[in-house]
Amino acid sequence: MSLLTFLPFIVLIGAMFLMTRSAKKKQQQAANMRDSMQPGTGVRTIGGMYATVKEISDDTVLLEVAPGVHAVYAKNAIGAVLDDEEYNRIVHGDVPGEEIPAVPDDASSLTDSLTEGADEGRVDLGKKDADAETTADAAEDETVSKDSKTDGEK
Structure with a gap:
């Protein structure tokens, strides 16, 4: 058997390896991002809701979606952890360095x-x-x- 016979299989296996490696890398980044959450941090859920983290447990997060309104979410439902400037700009319309x-x-x-x-x-x-x-x-x-x-x- 020649090498040309196995070439399509080698290319297919290489492509699968690269795709799984990329997916694992993204999962690891998402896990690191979720681990960086602390009470008081602004977050965006995968559904697009912006909230502030109040409490963190092993698998869940208590979010304050409005003053006095709390909801429990799975940690996996957190799509992004935002820095304070970005959270205030999106939620409150604040522009840093600009006084109204x-x-x-x-x-x-x-x-x-x-x-x-x-x-x-x-x-x-x-x-x-x-x-x-x-x-x-x-x-x-x-x-x-x-x-x-x-x-x-x-």
């Missing part, structure tokens, strides 16, 4: 225009809204003219 001002910079101009017209019972929406209104009127006129052309063609 209490009053936006452009709020004073809006407040001024609202108070000017308040005595007369009208509100000046400002130049931006007036321009948007003019654009909307022009678009409406164009639509009406197209509709009347279409009606005339029928």
Whole structure:
């Protein structure tokens, strides 16, 4: 028998070896990730739910899914252990290093225009809204003219 006869079998066995090795490596990484969990850590379950770890036992994890709401999950149901910055960014919408001002910079101009017209019972929406209104009127006129052309063609 020649080597060419056994070549397909050798290639098949090599491919199976590489696939099982890759799968074992991923399982080991997942196990290490789950072992790195500690109470207070943010996690994402395999179902996509974000929660905070409260207690860890041998096979289960107690998660706080909302303030005062706890659920018991299997450790294998944890899909990712998140660092604090990422967890806060996803769950709370926090952006690190960026403070949200209490009053936006452009709020004073809006407040001024609202108070000017308040005595007369009208509100000046400002130049931006007036321009948007003019654009909307022009678009409406164009639509009406197209509709009347279409009606005339029928």
